[in-house]
Amino acid sequence: MPEIEEMTEIEIEYEALLTQLRENDIDGFREDFLDLHTYEQSEFYSDLEEADRDLLYEVLSPEEVSMFFDSLEIDDDEAYDELFETMDARYAAEMIGRMQYDNAADILNKLPKSKVTTFLALMDRADAAEIRSLLNYEEDTAGGIMTTEFVSLSSLMTVREAMRHLKDVAQDSETIYYVFIVDEKRKLVGIMSLRELIVADDDEYIGDIMNERVVSVFVSDDQEEVAQIMRDYDFLALPVLDYQEHLVGIITADDIMDVIDEEASEDYSRLAGMSETEKTSDTSWETAKKRLPWLVGLTFMGMITAGMLSFFEDTLAQVVLLGAFIPLIAGMAGNTGTQSLAVVVRGIATGEVDASSKVKLVFREVGSGLITGLTCGTLIYLIILVMYQEPTLGMIVAFSLFVAMTVATFIGTLIPMFMNRIGIDPAVASGPFITTGNDIVSLMIYFTLANIFMAALL
Amino acid sequence: MPEIEEMTEIEIEYEALLTQLRENDIDGFREDFLDLHTYEQSEFYSDLEEADRDLLYEVLSPEEVSMFFDSLEIDDDEAYDELFETMDARYAAEMIGRMQYDNAADILNKLPKSKVTTFLALMDRADAAEIRSLLNYEEDTAGGIMTTEFVSLSSLMTVREAMRHLKDVAQDSETIYYVFIVDEKRKLVGIMSLRELIVADDDEYIGDIMNERVVSVFVSDDQEEVAQIMRDYDFLALPVLDYQEHLVGIITADDIMDVIDEEASEDYSRLAGMSETEKTSDTSWETAKKRLPWLVGLTFMGMITAGMLSFFEDTLAQVVLLGAFIPLIAGMAGNTGTQSLAVVVRGIATGEVDASSKVKLVFREVGSGLITGLTCGTLIYLIILVMYQEPTLGMIVAFSLFVAMTVATFIGTLIPMFMNRIGIDPAVASGPFITTGNDIVSLMIYFTLANIFMAALL
Numbered sequence: 001m002p003e004i005e006e007m008t009e010i011e012i013e014y015e016a017l018l019t020q021l022r023e024n025d026i027d028g029f030r031e032d033f034l035d036l037h038t039y040e041q042s043e044f045y046s047d048l049e050e051a052d053r054d055l056l057y058e059v060l061s062p063e064e065v066s067m068f069f070d071s072l073e074i075d076d077d078e079a080y081d082e083l084f085e086t087m088d089a090r091y092a093a094e095m096i097g098r099m100q101y102d103n104a105a106d107i108l109n110k111l112p113k114s115k116v117t118t119f120l121a122l123m124d125r126a127d128a129a130e131i132r133s134l135l136n137y138e139e140d141t142a143g144g145i146m147t148t149e150f151v152s153l154s155s156l157m158t159v160r161e162a163m164r165h166l167k168d169v170a171q172d173s174e175t176i177y178y179v180f181i182v183d184e185k186r187k188l189v190g191i192m193s194l195r196e197l198i199v200a201d202d203d204e205y206i207g208d209i210m211n212e213r214v215v216s217v218f219v220s221d222d223q224e225e226v227a228q229i230m231r232d233y234d235f236l237a238l239p240v241l242d243y244q245e246h247l248v249g250i251i252t253a254d255d256i257m258d259v260i261d262e263e264a265s266e267d268y269s270r271l272a273g274m275s276e277t278e279k280t281s282d283t284s285w286e287t288a289k290k291r292l293p294w295l296v297g298l299t300f301m302g303m304i305t306a307g308m309l310s311f312f313e314d315t316l317a318q319v320v321l322l323g324a325f326i327p328l329i330a331g332m333a334g335n336t337g338t339q340s341l342a343v344v345v346r347g348i349a350t351g352e353v354d355a356s357s358k359v360k361l362v363f364r365e366v367g368s369g370l371i372t373g374l375t376c377g378t379l380i381y382l383i384i385l386v387m388y389q390e391p392t393l394g395m396i397v398a399f400s401l402f403v404a405m406t407v408a409t410f411i412g413t414l415i416p417m418f419m420n421r422i423g424i425d426p427a428v429a430s431g432p433f434i435t436t437g438n439d440i441v442s443l444m445i446y447f448t449l450a451n452i453f454m455a456a457l458l
Numbered sequence: 459m460p461e462i463e464e465m466t467e468i469e470i471e472y473e474a475l476l477t478q479l480r481e482n483d484i485d486g487f488r489e490d491f492l493d494l495h496t497y498e499q500s501e502f503y504s505d506l507e508e509a510d511r512d513l514l515y516e517v518l519s520p521e522e523v524s525m526f527f528d529s530l531e532i533d534d535d536e537a538y539d540e541l542f543e544t545m546d547a548r549y550a551a552e553m554i555g556r557m558q559y560d561n562a563a564d565i566l567n568k569l570p571k572s573k574v575t576t577f578l579a580l581m582d583r584a585d586a587a588e589i590r591s592l593l594n595y596e597e598d599t600a601g602g603i604m605t606t607e608f609v610s611l612s613s614l615m616t617v618r619e620a621m622r623h624l625k626d627v628a629q630d631s632e633t634i635y636y637v638f639i640v641d642e643k644r645k646l647v648g649i650m651s652l653r654e655l656i657v658a659d660d661d662e663y664i665g666d667i668m669n670e671r672v673v674s675v676f677v678s679d680d681q682e683e684v685a686q687i688m689r690d691y692d693f694l695a696l697p698v699l700d701y702q703e704h705l706v707g708i709i710t711a712d713d714i715m716d717v718i719d720e721e722a723s724e725d726y727s728r729l730a731g732m733s734e735t736e737k738t739s740d741t742s743w744e745t746a747k748k749r750l751p752w753l754v755g756l757t758f759m760g761m762i763t764a765g766m767l768s769f770f771e772d773t774l775a776q777v778v779l780l781g782a783f784i785p786l787i788a789g790m791a792g793n794t795g796t797q798s799l800a801v802v803v804r805g806i807a808t809g810e811v812d813a814s815s816k817v818k819l820v821f822r823e824v825g826s827g828l829i830t831g832l833t834c835g836t837l838i839y840l841i842i843l844v845m846y847q848e849p850t851l852g853m854i855v856a857f858s859l860f861v862a863m864t865v866a867t868f869i870g871t872l873i874p875m876f877m878n879r880i881g882i883d884p885a886v887a888s889g890p891f892i893t894t895g896n897d898i899v900s901l902m903i904y905f906t907l908a909n910i911f912m913a914a915l916l
Contacts, residue, residue, distance in 0.1 A: 035671065036671075037671065037673065037691060039690050039691045039692070071690075071691075071692065163656075166656060167656055167657060170653050170656055170657045171657065176652075176653050176656070177635050177652070177653075177694075194634075194635070194652065195628050195634050195635075198621075198624060198625055198628055198634070199625060199628045199629065213493065213494075213495065215495065230715070231712075231715045231716065231719065232497050232529075233495060233497045233529075234497070234529065234712035234715075236635075236694065236711065236712075253694065253711045253712075253715070254689075254692040254694075254711075256715065257688070257689045257692075257711070257714065257715060257718060258689065260715060260718045260719055260722070261689065261718055261722065264718070264719065264722030264723070264726065265722070265804065267726060268722065268725060268726050268729065268800065268804060269800065271726065271729055271730060271800075271889075272729060272796050272797050272799070272800035272889070273793055273796065273797060274797050274800060274801075278801065280801065280805045280810045280811060280815065280819060282822070283822065283825075284821075284822050284823075284824075284825025284826045284828075284829060285825075285826075285829065287822060287823070287825075287826040288825075288826040288829035288830050288833075291794075291797060291826065291830055292830055292833055294793075295790065295793065295794065295830050295833075295834055295863075296833070296834065296837065298789065298790060298793055299786070299790065299834045299837055299838060302785065302786030302789055302790060302838075303786065303838070303841055303845075305782075305785045305786060305789075306782040306783050306785070306786050307782075307845075309781060309782035309784075309785070310779060310782040310846075313778050313779060313782070316774075316778050316781050316782075317775075317778040320771050320774050320775040320778070321768055321771060323767060323774050323781035323784065324763075324764040324765075324767035324768040324771070324774075325764050326767075326781065326784045326785060327760065327763045327764070327767070327784060327785070327788050327897045327901065328757070328760030328761065328763060328764050330785050330788070330789070331756065331760055331763075331788070331792075331890075331893065331894055331897060332753065332756060332757065332760060334789075334792075334893070335731055335752075335753065335756055335890045335893075336749075336753065338730050338731065338889070338890070339730050339731060339732050339749060341730070342726065342727065342729075342730030342732060343732075343736065343738065346723060346726060346727075347738045350719075352738045353738060357738065361738060363742075364740070364741065364742050364745060365742075365745070366742075367741075367742025367743075367745075367746075368742045368743075368745040368746040368749065370742075371742060371743065371746035371750075372746050372749055372750055372753050375746075375750055375753075375754070376753055376754065376757045379754065379757055380757060380761070383761055387761075387765075388768075431729075431730070431796070431889070432789075432793045432796075435789065435792075435793075436789055439785045439789060443785065
């Protein structure tokens with residue numbers, strides 16, 4: 001449906017729901033609300049004011065609330081804390097316990113320690129144990145995004161037994177579209193899709209028809225790597241192993257869609273020199289507060305450039321026209337450097353750039369810097385010759401542009417590679433810092449050349 | 459498995475396969491090759507040289523080749539054409555006909571018209587008709603990424619009949635995890651997940667238990683919008699309707715993962731001022747050729763800046779130190795402008811920024827520009843006072859920085875919004891162009907202010 005119309009339609013429904021809730025039309029509200037998709041329920045819920053939320057908890061069971069909490073997306077960690085301020089602790093504990101375990105762990109990770117302890121203590125013991133096991137993993141790893149609610153079977157079952165088992169556990173599993181076959185020591189020995197199960201003959205043994213070539217990840221593997229594997233193989237679910245190769249969880253496609261989006265947005269924000277915590281709903285103050293650390297840092301870097309240029313004050317005083325080309329040279333070096341940076345950052349993120357292709361890529365980038373630098377340099381020489389009739393100035397600007405663009409590709413390629421080597425996410429080598437760094441280097445080249453050829457300019 | 463080890467392991471397997479293929483060990487090769495995951499088969503295939511590919515076609519059936527062609531990912535359209543140069547036309551036609559229809563259409567879209575006509579003519583008639591129907595849709599729309607291989611049921615079937623039907627059609631459907639219920643006019647009336655089918659009682663009627671609230675998209679909807687809906691709702695498959703609301707196809711999660719990645723990479727490339735056709739495997743020449751149009755454009759824009767500055771030559775000659783702060787002011791305006799640009803581009807892409815929130819966002823951004831401009835301006839004033847003991851110069855630089863940063867947020871916000879309004883993808887308002895535009899505006903402000911206060915500087 002076209003987005004505009006759909007939005008309006010659903011907004012009218014939300015309004016009607018709010019009226020029912022406030023006027024205490026419990027049956028009407030429950031009927032209409034529970035008829036919504038859980039994503040829509042979560043959207044309705046996250047727009048509610050505190051008083052209305054409290055009303056909601058009175059008319060919905062913890063289990064009903066847990067359904068849409070699984071879909072709830074709130075970027076701001078503090079906001080989660082506020083949600084639980086007015087929710088009864090017992091109610092909250094039961095609600096969280098009934099969420100999908102991976103989502104429950106994600107929420108608990110955002111709450112203060114004291115609350116986590118309280119909720120886990122009040123929760124059903126089995127649920128608490130499952131969730132606690134997930135809390136131990138780093139947020140950005142396979143362990144941090146996996147869920148423990150998967151279907152595991154024995155290889156000694158027949159297809160018929162497997163299907164019956166699936167029917168029983170379907171409600172408690174995040175996905176039943178892949179089943180995982182484990183041996184008596186919980187080691188993963190095979191995998192089958194539900195499609196294969198459905199097509200198979202009822203009396204066959206799982207062990208005879210399962211796929212024994214299983215692609216899996218370890219709990220500590222980075223989520224970006226996991227996303228890459230799922231994308232490449234088009235998996236809907238991927239098994240996660242601990243270091244004894246026990247099957248401890250699975251990662252499902254819906255979680256991975258979020259990861260792909262998250263990682264790409266992160267890289268994008270960094271290229272623009274922003275914090276990834278920025279939200280479009282932030283106020284001017286909040287936005288300014290998040291951007292200021294970057295901008296203040298860049299102001300200081302800008303002062304380094306200014307300090308260096310004031311060192312060349314005499315040169316500039318003698319040939320004032322030199323100043324007119326400062327933005328051009330600094331800007332072009334910044335642009336080519338950012339291009340190289342972007343290639344390396346995305347290449348590392350998608351796994352296209354690895355140890356073997358690194359050296360090749362440096363040569364490729366510098367080669368492209370030489371070619372583009374030569375082209376733009378020649379162009380600028382001709383323009384200056386025609387517009388200003390200053391062949392020497394033209395030579396200096398052109399040669400500086402050529403050298404600066406080449407060096408910029410080198411810097412733009414090497415810095416993110418170096419950061420990756422020493423274990424820092426190369427995306428933090430943000431665009432603006434590379435640009436400002438290239439300002440300094442390129443202008444140094446420009447004024448040094450100008451100084452050397454000064455005699456010819458006067 | 460840790461990536462490094464796994465890669466090595468699989469590379470050894472690929473090597474062994476290549477030897478089998480070249481030494482004509484047909485049975486050995488077939489056994490090992492067909493045991494690979496189709497993604498791995500496609501990886502092996504895309505690294506092959508032409509002569510080896512020809513050998514491969516001799517030992518594999520068109521159907522076997524079609525399996526991994528579904529997973530094949532080649533960014534370069536010309537490379538697809540080359541693949542079919544040596545493949546027998548009849549073989550190629552049968553192979554493409556046996557691919558998933560959406561993937562087959564994607565490949566045909568990349569081939570020259572004459573080849574498409576030949577292949578469609580040689581193909582099984584039913585397959586050709588299905589594929590031809592998909593060729594009509596724009597590549598970036600729901601129609602362009604959907605497949606026609608879905609499972610549709612009548613609401614009058616029982617669960618038992620539905621499961622039996624599923625068993626029959628499982629092989630020919632891209633997914634059986636969602637089934638779509640249509641009336642006698644092919645209108646979509648309901649949807650069920652396989653999980654719901656499995657849990658349901660065998661004798662129930664589909665019409666009684668299906669979900670009638672169906673979220674769907676139209677064939678012409680943009681793929682980015684479709685991705686957003688699938689992400690929000692965590693769907694594994696989404697129905698696609700024509701304008702008579704007939705069900706014509708479905709979009710599956712694996713296609714959407716590619717879309718999310720593709721769209722994010724596109725925005726990212728544009729922010730860095732690059733063409734999205736760039737590949738890490740390009741040579742220096744190819745890279746330079748793709749980047750030169752941008753860089754030459756930016757050189758000309760840089761000449762505008764230089765021309766404007768040479769207009770202020772006298773001012774610069776009188777107070778040479780003014781030149782030292784050119785990179786700082788231009789750079790900071792560029793940075794803040796890029797931040798605003800990035801917020802708007804991503805906000806529009808993810809749907810967070812719509813008509814109602816646009817005005818608010820402009821005020822938010824300009825507000826943040828005022829605050830950060832005031833802070834960085836004050837900072838720079840103090841630094842210049844301490845380092846150069848030049849209060850007037852400090853005032854001019856500080857005030858220019860303040861105005862330039864505020865104006866830059868305004869420009870950075872408005873330009874992508876304006877582009878979106880007139881129907882151009884705002885992501886083409888690339889970072890470098892906004893930056894260079896802001897160079898000109900900010901330096902104009904700087905030198906105008908300097909001119910006004912010139913008397914005080916001398």
